Amino acid sequence: MTIGLLLITHNDIGAQLLLAAKSTYGSIPIRTEVLSIDHYDQPSDLTKLTKQYIKLLDQGNGVLILTDMFGSTPSNIGKEFSHLKSVNIVSGINLSMLLHIFNYPKFNLKELTAKAIEGGKNGVIQIKNERKKSNNIK
Amino acid sequence: MKEKKVIISNKLGLHARAAAKIVTLTNKFQSIIEIVNNGKKADAKSIMKILMLAAPKGTEVTITASGKDEIAAIKSLEKLIEAKFDEES
Numbered sequence: 001m002t003i004g005l006l007l008i009t010h011n012d013i014g015a016q017l018l019l020a021a022k023s024t025y026g027s028i029p030i031r032t033e034v035l036s037i038d039h040y041d042q043p044s045d046l047t048k049l050t051k052q053y054i055k056l057l058d059q060g061n062g063v064l065i066l067t068d069m070f071g072s073t074p075s076n077i078g079k080e081f082s083h084l085k086s087v088n089i090v091s092g093i094n095l096s097m098l099l100h101i102f103n104y105p106k107f108n109l110k111e112l113t114a115k116a117i118e119g120g121k122n123g124v125i126q127i128k129n130e131r132k133k134s135n136n137i138k
Numbered sequence: 139m140k141e142k143k144v145i146i147s148n149k150l151g152l153h154a155r156a157a158a159k160i161v162t163l164t165n166k167f168q169s170i171i172e173i174v175n176n177g178k179k180a181d182a183k184s185i186m187k188i189l190m191l192a193a194p195k196g197t198e199v200t201i202t203a204s205g206k207d208e209i210a211a212i213k214s215l216e217k218l219i220e221a222k223f224d225e226e227s
Contacts (some may be wrong), residue, residue, distance in 0.1 A: 025158045093140045096186060099154065103161055122186055 003109050004057025005032040005101070008050065008074040009093065012036055014066070021098040029105035031057055037074050046077045053132045054087060062086040062109035064101075066093040066116065088113040096123025139204040140212045148222035151194035156223040157185045163218055169205025171215065182215065 007014030014034040022028050033053050037046060054081075057063045063086060067074040070091040078089040088109055090097075100119025101112055146152055153186075164171045164182045165179075175197060180187040181211040183200070193199060201219075203211040218224075 024154045025162070095154075096189075099158070100184075100186050103183075119186055122190075 001060045001061055002030045002105050003057055003107075003112055004054075004059065004063040005030050006035065006050070006053050006057055006063055007067075008035045008037065008038055008046075008065060008078055010069040010072070012072060014093065017093060017095055017098055020095055021102055024051065024099060025072050025102055029102055030090070030123070031059075033057060035074075035077075037077070043073070043077065046073070047080055050077055050081065052082075053082060058086055061071065064109060064112055064116065065089040066097065067091045068093050090116045092120050094120055094123050096120060139202055139209045141200055141202040142212050142216050143198055143200050144197060144219045146193050146195060146197045146219060148154055148225050149195055150225070151197065152188055152191055154185070154189065156225070157188040159218060159223050160188055160215065161185050163214055164211065167205070167207045167214075168213040169208045169211045171201070171203045171211050174200040174202065187203040195207070 004015050007018060015036060018032060018034060033056065035049055035053060054063050063106065065078045065081070065087060067089065069075060075091045081087045082089055090113060097116050097120035101116050104112060104115050107115060148156065150156065161183055173180045173182050173188060173191060175191045175193050178191055180191050182188060201212060201215050
């Protein structure tokens, strides 16, 4: 049995990343739900929804919550559940993070949390190559 | 340990979908499987490690497998790469 994954992001960031991950792998190996947050959403409603999603996703192995930016509303909503032993929260979601997580669907919550951070960080690279003369911008 | 040289011949090279197909395949085997590009080694069971090779079309890579099912692993991976990851018909 796998853990549950909950993406809490501004607007459709989470949904679009999930879509890209799905088209990469062909399917999603971990039960995943998305909570999209808009500026007019009430924090109390979001907390209630998050609670419901956690209940839905936790099949006994815990829930990993991924949010986009630390300190923003999605992360702050997630933080309200950080006291739960069965919930871990990681901010800074990107496609590398998601693809890396889906590479290890049988991992437990602690292991997948580490993989999320590793995948997210390792995906941030300055891309260098030999510069071609014809591509130089004056 | 078994090894084989293969040329990445699909248009997009070792991009995300191709790497995903590799890990889906390699994770079915018990052997340790690696892809080597220009001295850079990557665990063929990790999508991130494969993507870090940044191997475009035309790159010659060496695939290696070590373990009980190494022969089957090498053959399957070679077949997938040579079939251009079933991306092009």
